[in-house]
Amino acid sequence: MTDTRLGRLMEAEMRDQPRVLAALADRFTRIGSEVAELFTRAGEGFVDSSDGGAARSNHAAAGDPAGVADSPVGVAEGPVGVAFLARGSSDNAALLGRYAVELQTGLPTCLVAPSIATAYGREPAGFRGWLLIALSQSGRTPEIVDLTGRYIAAGAKVVAVTNDPDSALARIADYTVALEAGPERAVPATKTVTAQMLAVLAIASGLGAGGMTQLEAAELPAAAADLLADGGAVERAAELLATVDRLAVVGRSACYPAALETALKLQETTGLMAHGFSSADFRHGPIAVTGPGAPALLLAGSGPADTDTLSLREPLSARYAPIVLAGTATEAPITWPALGNLGECLLATIRGQQLALAVARELGIDADHPTGLAKVTLTH
Known part of the structure; x- marks a missing residue:
């Protein structure tokens, strides 16, 4: 019998997700609209939103030290890239x-490689008119804060999550x-992870038509519960x-x-x-890691790419290879x-x-405090 006292903090925080998602869903449209305003008000500050500090503009109050206010006022209708x-x-x-x-706008997008600047010394360039979305649960990871400042200096508008x-x-x-x-x-x-996921969907909703709506966002808290x-x-x-001792987790x-x-959760907890x-990508070689003692966990929802999974x-x-199927298929346990x-x-x-x-509980591990890990990882 597993010890349900193990991982009590993790379980309590998981169970708090419907509340957190409901609060974000209430702000969903406002978040998207105010992100869009960053580009219709290029170079201008705007009044803090009235949602209790949940979203705000900072550069105007700071005197726009990065100099991005040099861009033409009221010209841009959206970012040129994200x-x-x-x-x-x-x-x-x-x-x-x-x-x-990418799905909603067709804009060029990228995931920033922090080490290009922090380790190799290559400063970002050509990002004027871009939107940088910087995500950090604590907001204190040094390299994320440092890189954000460099992208501001390169002319990007920044949304922090x-x-x-x-x-x-x-x-x-x-x-x-x-x-x-x-x-x-x-x-x-x-x-904080699922909250970040809903936040980026709200941000994306302000950049192009056809994204998630506030009504769709409002379905998530009850589904999560x-x-x-x-x-x-x-x-x-x-x-x-x-x-x-090994597992492939596959989705598309x-x-x-x-x-x-x-x-990642399985790695750090167990x-x-x-x-x-x-x-x-799994078909291009990694499927070879599976076999009688190496199962695959397949995550497959209702989207057009899930049939491939x-x-x-x-x-x-x-x-x-043993298969654990999770998703929307009728046969998924x-x-x-x-x-x-x-x-x-x-x-x-x-x-x-x-x-x-x-x-983790099956293995007798306390998922709240994995060995050798800290809550905030201060990478530079």
């Missing part, structure tokens, strides 16, 4: 944002989306995964960031050698509802959190 800056779990939320922006609206990152951004998730004390990030109340199939899957499109985040893959079952079976939008990434991520906690 860059995402993050590390760790925040990087997985950033990947979801990249999908959303952080749980601390008074952090160093928030203070230098043009606009801050505060997650308002409350304290998160367990080392594995849970409620239903999943969190349903752990039976997850616990049965955890019994299998607690007996192996909206489920790819969730696959990466699930693999020490399992879990690795996340796009189903397309489901089709992996035949080659995996031919390798005698671990389920989430078919929403038909990128919000399914959040639901897949919650299933991954549940699985990581359940495996």
Whole structure:
């Protein structure tokens, strides 16, 4: 029998996700609109929003020290490109944002490689007119704060996504989306990750038509609550995964960031050698890591790319690899509802959190305090 006292903080923070997501869903349209205003008011400050400090403009109050106010006022209608800056779990939320922006706008997007500047000394250039979305749960990671300042100097507008609206990152951004998730004390990030995911979908909604709507965002809290109340199939899957030492976690499109985040949660909570893959990349060689003692966890929602993930079952079976299926398919033992939008990434991520906690408990590990890890990782 597993010890449910282990990982109590992580479990409590997971169960807080419906509240956090509901508060963000209430601000969903406002966030998107105010991000869009950064480019219609180029060079101008704007009045702080009235949502209790949840989002605000900072450069006007700071005298715009980076000099980005030199750009023409009122000319731009949107960014010419979007860059995402993050590390760790925040990087997985950033990947979801990249999908959303590319899908809705067709704009060039990129995930910033921080070491290009911090290790190799190459300063960012050519980013005037771009939007940089900087994600850091604490807002204190030195390289994220440092790089954000460099992109501001290069002419980018900056939106910070952080749980601390008074952090160093928030203070230098043009606009801050505060997650308002409350304290998160367990080392594995849970409620701040899904909050970041919803925040980037809100940001993307302001950049182009056809993105998630506020009504669709409002469906997520109840869906999350239903999943969190349903752990039976997850616990049965955890019994299998607690007996192996390596695992492939596979998804595509909206489920790819969730696959990466699930693999990360399993790594940090259990020490399992879990690795996340796009189903397309998985076919290009990594499928060879699976076999009788090396299962695959398939995350497949209701999107057009998810059929590719489901089709992996035949080659995996031919390798005698155990398969754990989670998603919207009727035969999936671990389920989430078919929403038909990128919000399914959040639901897949919650299933991954549940699985990581359940495996840790099977192994007798306290997921709240993984050996050798700290809550805030101060990379430079």
